[in-house]
Amino acid sequence: MKGKTPPSLEDPMSAEIATGITDEPLDTGALIDSARRDTCGAVASFIGVVRNHDGGESVDAIEYSSHPSSQQILRDIVMEFKDRPGVHRIVAWHRVGYLEIGEDAMVVVVAAEHRAQAFRAVEAIVEDVKAKLPIWKKQELTDGSHNWSGL
Template structure:
């Protein structure tokens, strides 16, 4: 099973864990990347994620690549776009696998590949009134 989406609404770890759960898998590993209140020593108030029109296609490709790894059973991954506040989940991933080592490895690789390949850009707004774009080519 492969599930991936770009979302405007909040995303939850529990929903992703449910999507990958099955009696035949012995491990589920999940990850939530949440908006923090600081970056490189600067206080962050909020941020906005903007995505390329092909972001959903790329996310589906990444999820399929991870699902094809040995021992992996199912993959669920979502990334938010739009305005987020401190504590909101920006990236949620869950992977089920036959054994824990494969699940941990696959989930870590999933997150790394999403961060490397997904055409989504972060616009951070700092408490001092300044802002910056992150992950822009």
């Protein structure tokens, strides 16, 4: 993956984290594999994929743009979860730029001691990213028009 991954935290009582915003295709398999830990019995993930429709309209592609602070905000969001009991590793990456139907736009992975811990953390992180991360989506519609969301 061409994006830079910030160094992991060294505090053994906190989860290691890796976050990134990139205009390169996400290597989803590598991101999931990077979360695995021998101390964890569960790895849960969310993969946001560009779909071909939204709100009853046909979509051809999406272009994501981001605020310059997006990388730090994504890291801050993930940092809020690093001290959750049982969570050992959190990986969260988001694409920007032009994405075609079927491409992965966001990947969030949590490795935890137990599945419930991993599932809860993934869901909460995804919801926070959707609510707080300043990334905007321009959808190119099949009829030639476009619309924006996240503004």
